[in-house]
Amino acid sequence: MARTPTVLVAGAGVVGLATATLLATGRCADRVRVVVLDARPIPRWRADALDPRVYALSRASQQLLEEIGVWQRVAEARAAPYRRMRVWEGPDAYAPSALDFDSADIGEPDLGHIVEDALLRTVLADALGTAPQAQLVIGAQIESIDSQPGEVAVALKDGGSMSATVLLAADGTDSTVRRLLDLRTAGHAYEQSAVVTHVKSSKSHEETAWQRFLPGGPLALLPLADGSSSIVWSLPTADAERLLAASDAEFLAELAVATTGVIGDLTSCSKRVGFPLQALHALRYTAPRVALLGDAAHTVHPLAGQGMNLGLLDAASIAAVIEDALLAGEDIGDLKVLRRYERERKGDNLAMLAVFDGLNRLFGLPGWAAPLRGIGLRAVEAADPVKRLLMQKALGLGAGRKHRVRWSRAELQA
């Protein structure tokens, strides 16, 4: 009897777990084994603690999580909708050049949701745990990879080894798999770091995602379910290090100036965490029996909050490509199968990376460029169709549609 094909997923971040769960609970669940490896434990979500790492998830990401059958749990636990987005540059968030995106203008209830990393990973790991042919191995760090005809073998740091039909690398921006296979990348460090924290304020966030472009980098205020706001402040590295080391009072004083009072006085903040920022794109997403996904394939500036959303579209795409290949009786590790995924995702990812990179550069230009930026922003604000198009794009509507048509859990059980 032929052996059941095995998909080995490196990395139990959200992208790795989503890919594994799609495959292990999807239309080919009985035709494939799925094993997920991670070096570190998955943080367990707690109702009484807010994870400092949150994502602005697009509607497309929400739909994917609905299709996996975990969105309901996310929404019931803690997901904060954001219904508006206000983008501005100067000291006045309500200046004529400020951009205002309102979900009501396109007949949508919201523009997306802010969700904690630990919550997403908890619900995905639980869903994976219910799949009969899935396994999650924690404490497993890949040290070497050997691709042979018919299988790929990985050796682990603890001396163990595993073999599979295909290896999907969702092991993040510093991907070990990408390095071991010598898959080249293009990109550059931004010489910026993001300072991330949650703040409490005297005024409501009004379910609005606020984004101010400052000369040193963008500052985002994302609305959270408990009324506080998540701060993602990208700054030149030296400034970020200074703010990470500052006292809470000093940090809040500088942040208050930068936020121009849009959420009122800032009364407290949680522990601050820094993330060095870079743009990175793998020149190839595939090698024999291997494919790169999520941040391992592409890392974008967080200014538009799209890195995770792009990674989840990768997850939907590779899962659909593998399922189609299984149904057609093809070898799921064959390079020609994996290239279908690469062809589908690479162009979109590269285009998004270029747009975010360009925006960061444009708003980093000195004062002389401010009037030009103002003209551009005012033109977008005045042009209704352009604004609508940007909102549709941010929601992720229309992206990868055919790969998000799946069976719901109820239909699978019927």
Ligand SMILES: Cc1cc2nc3c(=O)[nH]c(=O)nc-3n(C[C@H](O)[C@H](O)[C@H](O)COP(=O)(O)OP(=O)(O)OC[C@H]3O[C@@H](n4cnc5c(N)ncnc54)[C@H](O)[C@@H]3O)c2cc1C
């Ligand atoms: C400040 C900031 C704010 C952001 N905000 C947003 C946002 O609002 N919306 C959005 O869409 N995106 C956002 N992003 C981007 C988002 O964080 C990333 O795109 C996303 O986390 C990538 O997920 P991933 O699963 O590919 O990788 P990761 O989350 O990095 O997960 C990789 C996993 O692989 C494991 N691993 C690593 N090496 C090995 C190994 N050798 N063996 C086994 N396991 C290994 C790690 O332990 C980890 O669990 C933001 C990024 C930053 C820096």
